[in-house]
Amino acid sequence: MSWWRSRRTRDVLFQAALLIGVALLIAAMATNAIATMERQRIASGFAFLDNTAGFDVIQTLVPYDESSTYGRVLLVGVLNTLLVAAIGIVLATLLGFVIGIGQLSSNWLIARLCRVYVETLRNTPLLLQLFVWYFAVLRALPYPRESWNLFDAAFLNNRGLYLPRPMPETDFGLVLIGLVAGVLAAVWFSMRSLEQREKTGQAPPTLPVNLALVVLPPLLVSAGLGFPLTFSMPVLAGFNFEGGVVVLPELIALVVALATYTASYIAEIVRAGIEGVAKGQREAAQAVGLTRGQTLRLVIVPQAMRQIVPPLTSQYLNLTKNSSLAVAIAYPDLVSVFAGTSLSQTGQAIEIIAITMGVYLTISLLTSALMNWYNARIALTER
Amino acid sequence: MTPRPPPHQPMPGPIEWLRENLFSTPLNAVLTLLALVLIWSIVAPFVQWALIDAAFEGKSREDCLRREGACWPFVIERLGQIIYGFYDGTERWRVDIAYLLLAAGLFWLTFPRLPGKWAIGGIMLTAYPIAALIMLVGGVLGLPQVPTERWGGLLLTLVVAVTGIVASLPLGILLALGRRSELPVVRWLSIAFIELWRGVPLVTVLFMAANMLPLFLPGGVTINKLLGALIAVALFSSAYMAEVVRGGLQAIDKGQFEAASAVGLGYWRAMGLVILPQALRLSIPNIVGNFIGLLKDTTLVSIIGLFDLLGIIQAGTASAEWATPNTAYTGYVFAGVVFWVMCFGMSRYAKHMEDILKAGEQR
Amino acid sequence: MTNGCAVELIGVNKWFKTFHVLRDINLAVASRERVVICGPSGSGKSTLIRCINGLERHEQGKVIVEGQELTEEVGQVEAVRRNVGMVFQQFNLFPHLTALENCTLAPMWVRRMPKKQAEELAMSFLERVHIPEQASKYPGQLSGGQQQRVAIARALTMEPHIMLFDEPTSALDPEMIKEVLETMVELAETGMTMLVVSHEMGFARTVADRIAFMDHGEIVEDATPQEFFNNPKSERTKEFLGQILR
Numbered sequence: 006m007s008w009w010r011s012r013r014t015r016d017v018l019f020q021a022a023l024l025i026g027v028a029l030l031i032a033a034m035a036t037n038a039i040a041t042m043e044r045q046r047i048a049s050g051f052a053f054l055d056n057t058a059g060f061d062v063i064q065t066l067v068p069y070d071e072s073s074t075y076g077r078v079l080l081v082g083v084l085n086t087l088l089v090a091a092i093g094i095v096l097a098t099l100l101g102f103v104i105g106i107g108q109l110s111s112n113w114l115i116a117r118l119c120r121v122y123v124e125t126l127r128n129t130p131l132l133l134q135l136f137v138w139y140f141a142v143l144r145a146l147p148y149p150r151e152s153w154n155l156f157d158a159a160f161l162n163n164r165g166l167y168l169p170r171p172m173p174e175t176d177f178g179l180v181l182i183g184l185v186a187g188v189l190a191a192v193w194f195s196m197r198s199l200e201q202r203e204k205t206g207q208a209p210p211t212l213p214v215n216l217a218l219v220v221l222p223p224l225l226v227s228a229g230l231g232f233p234l235t236f237s238m239p240v241l242a243g244f245n246f247e248g249g250v251v252v253l254p255e256l257i258a259l260v261v262a263l264a265t266y267t268a269s270y271i272a273e274i275v276r277a278g279i280e281g282v283a284k285g286q287r288e289a290a291q292a293v294g295l296t297r298g299q300t301l302r303l304v305i306v307p308q309a310m311r312q313i314v315p316p317l318t319s320q321y322l323n324l325t326k327n328s329s330l331a332v333a334i335a336y337p338d339l340v341s342v343f344a345g346t347s348l349s350q351t352g353q354a355i356e357i358i359a360i361t362m363g364v365y366l367t368i369s370l371l372t373s374a375l376m377n378w379y380n381a382r383i384a385l386t387e388r
Numbered sequence: 389m390t391p392r393p394p395p396h397q398p399m400p401g402p403i404e405w406l407r408e409n410l411f412s413t414p415l416n417a418v419l420t421l422l423a424l425v426l427i428w429s430i431v432a433p434f435v436q437w438a439l440i441d442a443a444f445e446g447k448s449r450e451d452c453l454r455r456e457g458a459c460w461p462f463v464i465e466r467l468g469q470i471i472y473g474f475y476d477g478t479e480r481w482r483v484d485i486a487y488l489l490l491a492a493g494l495f496w497l498t499f500p501r502l503p504g505k506w507a508i509g510g511i512m513l514t515a516y517p518i519a520a521l522i523m524l525v526g527g528v529l530g531l532p533q534v535p536t537e538r539w540g541g542l543l544l545t546l547v548v549a550v551t552g553i554v555a556s557l558p559l560g561i562l563l564a565l566g567r568r569s570e571l572p573v574v575r576w577l578s579i580a581f582i583e584l585w586r587g588v589p590l591v592t593v594l595f596m597a598a599n600m601l602p603l604f605l606p607g608g609v610t611i612n613k614l615l616g617a618l619i620a621v622a623l624f625s626s627a628y629m630a631e632v633v634r635g636g637l638q639a640i641d642k643g644q645f646e647a648a649s650a651v652g653l654g655y656w657r658a659m660g661l662v663i664l665p666q667a668l669r670l671s672i673p674n675i676v677g678n679f680i681g682l683l684k685d686t687t688l689v690s691i692i693g694l695f696d697l698l699g700i701i702q703a704g705t706a707s708a709e710w711a712t713p714n715t716a717y718t719g720y721v722f723a724g725v726v727f728w729v730m731c732f733g734m735s736r737y738a739k740h741m742e743d744i745l746k747a748g749e750q751r
Numbered sequence: 752m753t754n755g756c757a758v759e760l761i762g763v764n765k766w767f768k769t770f771h772v773l774r775d776i777n778l779a780v781a782s783r784e785r786v787v788i789c790g791p792s793g794s795g796k797s798t799l800i801r802c803i804n805g806l807e808r809h810e811q812g813k814v815i816v817e818g819q820e821l822t823e824e825v826g827q828v829e830a831v832r833r834n835v836g837m838v839f840q841q842f843n844l845f846p847h848l849t850a851l852e853n854c855t856l857a858p859m860w861v862r863r864m865p866k867k868q869a870e871e872l873a874m875s876f877l878e879r880v881h882i883p884e885q886a887s888k889y890p891g892q893l894s895g896g897q898q899q900r901v902a903i904a905r906a907l908t909m910e911p912h913i914m915l916f917d918e919p920t921s922a923l924d925p926e927m928i929k930e931v932l933e934t935m936v937e938l939a940e941t942g943m944t945m946l947v948v949s950h951e952m953g954f955a956r957t958v959a960d961r962i963a964f965m966d967h968g969e970i971v972e973d974a975t976p977q978e979f980f981n982n983p984k985s986e987r988t989k990e991f992l993g994q995i996l997r
Binding site: 016019020023027034040041042044110111113115125127129130131132133136137140144326327328329330332333340344354355358361362365368370 | 419426584589591595596680683690716720724735
């Protein structure tokens, strides 16, 4: 058999040709890009990250002003995205679980309502829902001079939700240490009482003790140091508020839209997970004397979680990616300030979009890796 | 032997039903009442706004300002734009034909017991897009050309969605096969491609098509904005389609490929005649699910300046011509209903197919 | 090779990772010969016959089918498979095709036979296995025994010179084993070269020209049925016979 008729040779040749083809394609694209960028006098390279951005961003979790660099804009964008994602994920999970379990309720009306919720939100575009929330939120809220007033501490108007800003003084760190110590003590205590319950069947009352452990130490430290925490209160000055911290209406609309939309998917996942637990499990648990609540908590949900967690993390990822719709309502997330404003100012599309995609890709791959590790771990504990 | 008396089963009367399903426990009773209050507080004002107080007749914002409810004339007057975008008035029949062919094809594919579904599917994926393209663009066969800048509304939405599905199916199948290949280069390239598009938001891919793609083309070649969006959507949805097909392939017994090989079929013939028909059939519910997602995702093209259904309505609500307090809500409700009908209909079909496939498995 | 040898395995070795599944196999099957391969599960019987049509690749030694050695050469395995038919334990019928279409698929697409001719050919084999009336049924509508007979017809429609059987009756309910074995006996009587992996000793006694006993990857004994049952040479053979002929 001649060498060129060997299957192995053909496979190697084919793969080599494929690689060369891909390389050629990339080379062609690169050459074109360089030529075009030269012609249009667009800079290249990542040096632009040190240049001054010069535009204003209405929400920044880190210090930012007109002299900040594009690198800082990138950081601001990423943090704003993570903020939306974090709040959205928490709310979506809570809402999703409630509605998911509600779909299985024995109350016909509740079950139907939850079903209607899921079917309505899942079958309309998220962007449309975002516009509706944004529009509704903006329209419903009054001008700053006529803000809705909550105990003179919080104010809601169409510029946002104004809350008191905590201003920690230098000794506040000690209070935080007290808090951490309290939390650690509570965790230790919970573990010990679990051990004790397993040994003797009795356990000390964990909830009150834990509560005390978490609350008392920071409180006592605080008192000892003279309460090193003040608040900057929002105060109406002219047409707007000063001081305090503001939660943008864009953020509110985005979080609400993302949370309600993703909750409809989470509800389905939860429902499928719980229904997937074999019916015999519930019967066995009740036969052995557990109440309905205990059955749910100790038998059904732990098994359902196995089915729920992987698609749940998928939804968290989707929520994070969907937060990029912020650009449609001008919330300053990563896409908005970096792939939007910064790109139009510098023209360096390749670098900027590459970085933006890179951020999301990193988040996705990290989450996948975490998910694989988790799956491998629970697989090991099965027979 | 005396026959066994029939079991006593009282028909559940309405009172019984209410008691069992709505008021079985005190907690349920409270929940039911709360739910009823919730429903009433949402539905009643909505019906008031949408129907009772709404304006139905009229040609301008004055007619809407007279009423307190929805401004339906806004939708009615702009219906042409909503369905066709800015497509030349005299040529709209071409769009109608494209719509009709699409509806006919979908009907044939989904209605049970109609023969030749695979053939129709093949036609819808190959001949139809080409025919529709010729119809819509024109410039040949004596049809005046209609530049894509004039396409908008429902037309644009469907063009993007259908292109997405038509492109992502073959590409997704190739990627799914590539991902399962034994050749490492093929496998890793497939994985990289799939994970790249699945890991980034569609918005960034659209930005990439709008801003980055023009840079990669040889000097002087410009890219039509719609074409860029179509490429972006095709790449993006092919990655998701690849995962769907991969799921279908994994469900096929290994013995099928062995039997096909043993009887003399090579790799591609075995795939095309034996494996893929089975895998694709199993994947239908998820493919439809992908299409639903795609339909909703088309709204994102409005972010890069294309006037899809949502974009046209948005533009309308911002225009001075129709500025009333109710215009925006009316537009959004209308858009919502249109999308909901399309997506819900498809999800029912997907569920129906899923049930059929599950029943088939049990046999 | 012109010595009428249908299948020759010379010094064949194969490993699954570190597990030595085929140890130095030497086997020759003449044309028109019927060989039954038996042995305890895990002995490598299936792997052995799957090496003959390339579903498994041997790592050392030579596998020669009708004078052609199986190598890495492009297109070779497909050429061999055109002349070697295989029947699987799990039938592996194509569920989306009717019985007739299962049979005509390969002739139409591999031998480029026109549809009408392929259908006539397929029907003749479906008649041979006594189920012509099931031609337009789907596998899901057939019993296990009927499905396996369709599988046999499917393999025969390619008009192979050699037929391989991988435990063809092991997945069948007892009452259907008989109909499939009868079909196989009829096939043997037409002079087909057959290699059958099976536990059915009755079939082996009636039909086989030789019985090969495999254990732990080796062919321990290779003899005529007469000698195999009445005068087994190896201890392991005796043990095996003792267990299954109880």
